Structure formats: C-alpha cells, structure tokens
Amino acid sequence: MRTMAIVRRVFKQMLRDKRTLALMFLAPLLIMTLMYFLFQNNTTQVASLGVHHVDQSVVNVIDTKNVTIHHYDSSQARKMIKQHDLDGYLTQKNGQLTITYSNSNPTNTFLIKASLQSGLVKLKMKTLVTVTKKQRAALESQQAALKKLTAAQTQATVTKLKTAIAQAQARGDQATAEKLQKQLKQATATTSSSTQSAKATSYTTKSHYIYGSSDSTFFENFLPAFLGFFVFFFVFLISGVSLLNERTTGTLSRLLATPIRRSEIIMGYLIGYGGFAIIQTVLTVVFTITVFKIHLVGSIWLVFLTNLLLALVALTLGIFISTFANSEFQMIQFIPLIVVPQIFFAGLVPVDGMASWLQAIAHIMPLYYGANALTAVVTKGAGLGDIGVNLLILVGFMVVLTMLNIVGMKRYRKV
Amino acid sequence: MATDYVIAKQVRKHFGHQQVLNQIDLTLPAGMIYGLIGPSGAGKTTLIKSILGMEAVDSGTVKVMDTVMPNRAVMAQVGYMAQSDALYETLTARENLTLFGQLMSVPKIKLAQMIDYAAGLVDLTSQLDKRVSGYSGGMKRRLSLAIALIQDPQLLILDEPTVGIDPELRQQIWTELNKLKDTGKSMLVTTHVMDEAERCDYLMLIRHGIALAEGTPAALKQQYAVDTIEQVFLKAGRMQDANDGNR
Numbered sequence: 228m229r230t231m232a233i234v235r236r237v238f239k240q241m242l243r244d245k246r247t248l249a250l251m252f253l254a255p256l257l258i259m260t261l262m263y264f265l266f267q268n269n270t271t272q273v274a275s276l277g278v279h280h281v282d283q284s285v286v287n288v289i290d291t292k293n294v295t296i297h298h299y300d301s302s303q304a305r306k307m308i309k310q311h312d313l314d315g316y317l318t319q320k321n322g323q324l325t326i327t328y329s330n331s332n333p334t335n336t337f338l339i340k341a342s343l344q345s346g347l348v349k350l351k352m353k354t355l356v357t358v359t360k361k362q363r364a365a366l367e368s369q370q371a372a373l374k375k376l377t378a379a380q381t382q383a384t385v386t387k388l389k390t391a392i393a394q395a396q397a398r399g400d401q402a403t404a405e406k407l408q409k410q411l412k413q414a415t416a417t418t419s420s421s422t423q424s425a426k427a428t429s430y431t432t433k434s435h436y437i438y439g440s441s442d443s444t445f446f447e448n449f450l451p452a453f454l455g456f457f458v459f460f461f462v463f464l465i466s467g468v469s470l471l472n473e474r475t476t477g478t479l480s481r482l483l484a485t486p487i488r489r490s491e492i493i494m495g496y497l498i499g500y501g502g503f504a505i506i507q508t509v510l511t512v513v514f515t516i517t518v519f520k521i522h523l524v525g526s527i528w529l530v531f532l533t534n535l536l537l538a539l540v541a542l543t544l545g546i547f548i549s550t551f552a553n554s555e556f557q558m559i560q561f562i563p564l565i566v567v568p569q570i571f572f573a574g575l576v577p578v579d580g581m582a583s584w585l586q587a588i589a590h591i592m593p594l595y596y597g598a599n600a601l602t603a604v605v606t607k608g609a610g611l612g613d614i615g616v617n618l619l620i621l622v623g624f625m626v627v628l629t630m631l632n633i634v635g636m637k638r639y640r641k642v
Numbered sequence: 643m644a645t646d647y648v649i650a651k652q653v654r655k656h657f658g659h660q661q662v663l664n665q666i667d668l669t670l671p672a673g674m675i676y677g678l679i680g681p682s683g684a685g686k687t688t689l690i691k692s693i694l695g696m697e698a699v700d701s702g703t704v705k706v707m708d709t710v711m712p713n714r715a716v717m718a719q720v721g722y723m724a725q726s727d728a729l730y731e732t733l734t735a736r737e738n739l740t741l742f743g744q745l746m747s748v749p750k751i752k753l754a755q756m757i758d759y760a761a762g763l764v765d766l767t768s769q770l771d772k773r774v775s776g777y778s779g780g781m782k783r784r785l786s787l788a789i790a791l792i793q794d795p796q797l798l799i800l801d802e803p804t805v806g807i808d809p810e811l812r813q814q815i816w817t818e819l820n821k822l823k824d825t826g827k828s829m830l831v832t833t834h835v836m837d838e839a840e841r842c843d844y845l846m847l848i849r850h851g852i853a854l855a856e857g858t859p860a861a862l863k864q865q866y867a868v869d870t871i872e873q874v875f876l877k878a879g880r881m882q883d884a885n886d887g888n889r
C-alpha cells in the first residue's frame with residue numbers, strides 16, 4: 228500500500244518531467260538511428276582492388292558494390308598500389324592468395340577485407356552444395372587461404388562466417404556444415420591472434436540460424452549490447468539523480484518520518500522506475516526491429532526480461548551510488564567511472580581474449596552479463612536455459628544492491 | 643487521559659567534539675502545548691529528531707506513546723513538521739497531501755475530508771491544485787503544517803511552524819492549535835518568536851545543549867524576576883555565560 232503510494236508519486240513526477248521522459252524514450256532511438264546510418268553508410272564508399280592472376284571464381288565473389296576490381300599484369304603489389312593508387316592488391320600462387328593493403332584508408336582496407344572474406348565463404352558454400360571429394364580438396368585449399376587471412380580478421384567477418392554456415396544448415400546440409408565448423412575452428416585456433424582464438428570457442432555453440440542475410444553488419448552485431456547499455460545508462464542516471472534530489476531536498480528524511488519501511492521506499496522506486504524502464508526497452512527493441520529490419524533470432528520476451536533485469540540492476544546501482552554524491556554534478560561524475568567502462572565489457576571487445584585482470588573486471592560488470600545474454604538471444608536464438616546463469620547473476624546484483632540500499636537508509640532513521 | 647505522550651530521559655547527543663544535547667529531560671503530557679526556545683544552534687532540532695528516532699542518541703531513553711524510540715509504527719501517531727520544507731515541488735499541494743496521507747495510513751474514504759480540513763486550517767483550500775513549485779515560501783510552510791495534520795495525530799511535533807507566515811494567519815494557526823489542545827492533543831513546538839512562547843503552556847529554554855530553565859511562562863518570568871519571556875531568554879543566557887566564565 229505504502230509502496231504503491233511511492234510508485235504513484237514516481238509516475239506522476241516522471242510524467243510531468245517532459246524533458247526527462249524525452250531523454251529516456253527518444254534519446255536511445257536517436258542514437259540507434261545515428262549508429263545505424265553510421266555503420267551502414269560505408270556502402271557508398273568504394274575501394275579499389277588490383278588483382279593479378281587470380282582465379283575468376285574468386286574474383287567474381289569479391290566483386291561487390293563496395294569493391295571495384297582492376298586486373299594488372301604485375302605481381303609486384305607494392306609498386307602497383309603506388310602506381311595506380313589502389314587500396315589493395317591480390318595475387319595468387321597455386322591455392323594461395325596473398326593480399327597487400329595500402330592501408331592509407333582503414334575503411335577501404337576493411338571493405339576489401341570484408342568482401343574478400345565473405346566472398347571466400349560464399350565460394351566455399353557453393354562448393355559445399357554438392358559434396359564430392361574433388362570439391363573437398365578445393366575447399367581445403369580455400370580453407371588454407373582463409374587460414375592465412377584469419378589473423379587479420381575482424382569480429383564482424385567472423386560472424387559472417389557463422390551466418391554462412393548456418394545458411395548451409397538451413398538448407399539441411401547438416402553434416403557438411405558441422406564438418407566445416409570443425410575446420411573453421413581448427414583454422415582459427417592456429418592463428419596467433421588472441422582475439423581470434425578467443426572467438427573460436429563460439430563456433431562450437433549450436434547455432435540454429437534461420438537468419439539468412441549474409442551481409443550482417445557491424446550494427447547488427449553490436450545492437451544487442453547497445454540495447455542493454457542504453458537501458459542501463461538512462462535508468463542509472465535518472466534513478467540516481469532522483470534519489471539524490473530526495474536526499475538533498477529533505478523529502479527522503481521526511482518520508483522516513485512516516486511509518487513507511489525503508490524497504491517499501493526502495494520497492495516503490497524499483498517498481499516505479501522499473502515501469503519506465505520496461506516502456507523504454509519495448510520502445511527501443513520494437514523500433515530497431517521494425518524500422519531497421521533487424522532479425523531477432525531468439526524470443527523477444529527474453530530480450531525484454533534481460534533488459535528489465537539490467538534496468539533493475541542499474542536502478543539499484545544508481546540509488547546506491549547516489550549516496551556517495553552530494554549534488555547532481557557529482558552524480559554525473561560517476562558516469563565515466565561506473566557506466567562508461569561497462570560498454571567495453573559488453574562484447575564490443577571479446578572478453579575471453581582480454582588479459583586475465585581485465586577479465587576479472589569484466590566479471591564484476593553487470594552489463595557484461597546482460598549484454599552477453601542479449602547478444603546470445605538476438606543473434607543466436609539462445610533460450611532461457613542458455614542465458615539462465617547470466618540472468619541469475621543479474622538478479623544477484625540486484626538483490627545485493629537492494630540490501631545495501633535498505634541498510635544505507637538507516638542514516639535517516641534508525642529503524 | 644493522564645498519559646504522557648513524550649518522556650525523554652537524560653538524552654545526550656554529540657556531533658564530532660560538540661556536545662549538542664546534554665542530559666535533557668522532557669515530559670510532554672496529553673493536552674499541552676510545550677514550547678522549546680533557545681538561540682540558534684542550541685540543539686532544539688536535534689532534540690526533536692532524537693525524540694522522533696531520526697537521530698540516534700548517545701545515551702538516555704526516549705518514549706513516545708509509551709513506546710521506546712526509535713519505533714516505526716509510532717510514527718503514524720505523530721504529525722511532524724520539519725524546520726525546512728520537504729515537499730515534492732513538481733506535485734500539487736493536493737498530491738503532496740494525498741501521498742503523506744497514504745503513507746500515514748489515512749483510510750481512503752477519510753482522505754479527501756482530511757485534505758479539506760488540513761488545507762482549510764492553513765488557508766490553502768483555493769490553492770490546492772497548484773503545483774508546489776509555484777508556491778511562495780509562506781505557502782510552502784503552511785502546506786508543511788497541513789501535511790503534519792493530515793492523519794489527525796494525537797501528537798504534533800512542529801519545528802518552527804510559523805516562520806514566514808503573516809501575523810493574521812499566525813493568529814489563526816495558534817487559535818487552531820489551542821482548539822486541538824482542548825481535544826486532548828499535545829504539541830511540541832520550537833519557536834524564535836517570543837509572543838508565541840508566551841502562548842505555550844510550558845517552556846523549556848535550551849542553550850548550548852543544556853536545559854537552562856523550564857516551567858510555565860508565568861513561573862519563568864517570576865523565577866528570573868522579569869516581565870517578558872524575551873527577558874528570561876536574555877537573562878538566562880547571560881547567567882550561563884557568566885557561569886561558564888567562572889569555571
């Protein structure tokens with residue numbers, strides 16, 4: 228009953244604060260839209276690639292709208308790149324492809340890298356359709372070429388490989404796909420890049436993709452992590468500042484001069500701001516899925532649930548942190564300390580490849596668990612069983628922080 | 643109704659090196675207006691908060707309604723008005739009153755009636771649906787008083803209730819407080835206004851955390867052989883300083 232009185236108050240206050248409402252509901256959409264165009268827009272950029280003596284089948288698959296192919300008669304990559312102002316130069320000796328990047332423009336380097344790799348995968352998939360020994364041999368040579376290239380692979384393209392494998396699976400070519408997966412794993416495992424070996428483990432995850440698009444983008448890969456981050460960030464900020472306001476205006480100690488339980492105040496906050504967090508999540512998720520046509524492999528309810536838990540952790544953390552701030556300005560100072568570092572552990576950089584002390588830090592970051600779960604649900608279709616542990620850890624964070632908050636309020640009333 | 647609403651015994655409280663309350667005894671029976679006077683920083687607010695259980699005392703005991711404080715449930719029987727207004731500025735006065743009414747467990751059917759009563763008492767009826775952010779200082783003060791009255795408590799603890807309130811309304815409020823007293827309610831009031839002190843049934847003068855003098859206004863004037871409470875205030879202070887100087 229008293230909890231509901233607090234909830235009603237929180238709702239009324241929020242609904243009257245139009246600016247904060249707009250911040251909470253529109254800002255994530257705005258940033259998402261910006262990010263969408265930012266990461267999609269490199270489609271208008273075209274990289275020039277010189278090729279020398281490369282199989283036509285390979286050239287065909289590399290030749291995308293982002294890469295223009297020029298044929299040359301020299302195998303001297305360095306010279307040709309300088310002479311013709313190319314972004315890259317590809318040569319072939321037997322089954323071995325060698326690529327040289329000018330690397331004066333990293334975006335163009337990335338474009339070539341991406342189309343080369345996705346092209347090779349496409350090629351491999353083609354050969355997989357009818358499995359013969361001969362084709363297998365061809366595949367292995369491609370595999371070897373791929374192996375060479377994986378050292379420089381980016382995470383985005385790895386995901387593309389996975390997607391392509393899934394394509395085969397979707398076509399029902401299960402046995403081959405699995406075999407290929409193993410090969411992929413071996414290939415990446417031998418590379419020295421720690422990022423790659425870290426990522427290799429994820430190949431073993433069962434992925435039943437129905438998702439067919441082979442041009443999944445940077446945006447799609449990191450979207451789940453950002454979904455979690457926005458909810459976390461805004462809920463942290465808004466709940467922290469509003470409790471801080473209660474403290475500095477004296478209403479908190481005035482509330483505690485009534486028979487209300489300390490836990491009832493915290494619960495009121497959880498329910499009140501949790502409600503707004505749900506609306507924010509639903510709005511953001513539905514917006515990204517419908518407007519950007521993001522394919523959601525798993526259940527949307529799991530996305531909501533994970534985000535809600537993340538929001539509740541952010542809420543309790545915001546309330547907790549606000550006790551260490553004496554003004555709104557001081558509250559803002561905690562953002563670079565507490566909130567921003569979380570994004571680094573949300574999957575943008577694979578955590579498994581980090582130094583062990585960094586991994587330890589990752590494991591005390593709520594967003595690490597939340598974003599992992601979200602990514603698994605959105606891109607791999609993970610079920611409740613797969614992300615259950617992550618969700619439980621989030622609940623754990625929430626419970627511990629709630630307790631701390633309830634005890635912390637003893638400062639204002641002894642019972 | 644011969645019960646004592648508040649019994650504080652030997653209350654001590656310090657902040658850092660400063661002894662803010664030094665062995666204060668206070669007994670507030672039913673049907674009395676008890677005034678706390680004393681210079682700024684004397685410890686009046688600290689005493690009130692100790693009685694409410696919002697400050698932990700170092701030693702001594704406080705009982706409110708025969709219950710040892712701090713106690714959460716007893717809070718429902720105490721109407722408290724803090725020295726500084728603690729109101730939700732984005733809400734209207736009615737919403738503030740409703741919130742605190744609900745927290746004080748005022749039954750739903752009685753709530754609207756109690757809001758009208760409390761608002762009427764402080765002359766805010768016409769402004770009830772205005773947001774508090776648009777209130778003047780005195781209006782906020784009156785709303786705080788109305789909130790203290792919302793659950794019709796037996797005991798009112800009012801920390802400088804009439805600061806910023808005009809003389810006419812101040813008269814009205816004191817008349818009302820006296821009416822409440824006649825129904826058996828008690829009030830513990832701090833004030834810096836000496837004519838308000840004169841209206842109290844019983845006074846305690848606190849200075850440097852020590853209860854310098856207490857008694858009915860008439861008895862205090864007699865004891866210090868002066869004509870007004872103001873003179874009692876000044877004379878007692880001078881005597882305390884002289885004593886401290888001798889030590």
Ligand SMILES: Nc1ncnc2c1ncn2[C@@H]1O[C@H](COP(=O)(O)OP(=O)(O)OP(=O)(O)O)[C@@H](O)[C@H]1O
Nearest residue numbers: 657658662680681682683684685686687688689725
């Ligand atoms: N939270 C606190 N921390 C440290 N010192 C405090 C605290 N609260 C009060 N004090 C000190 O205790 C003393 C008594 O303060 P208190 O608020 O009780 O005075 P008061 O009699 O109500 O004064 P006023 O008439 O100005 O309201 C003051 O000297 C004040 O500095």
Ligand SMILES: [Mg+2]
Nearest residue numbers: 686687688725
């Ligand atoms: Mg005071």
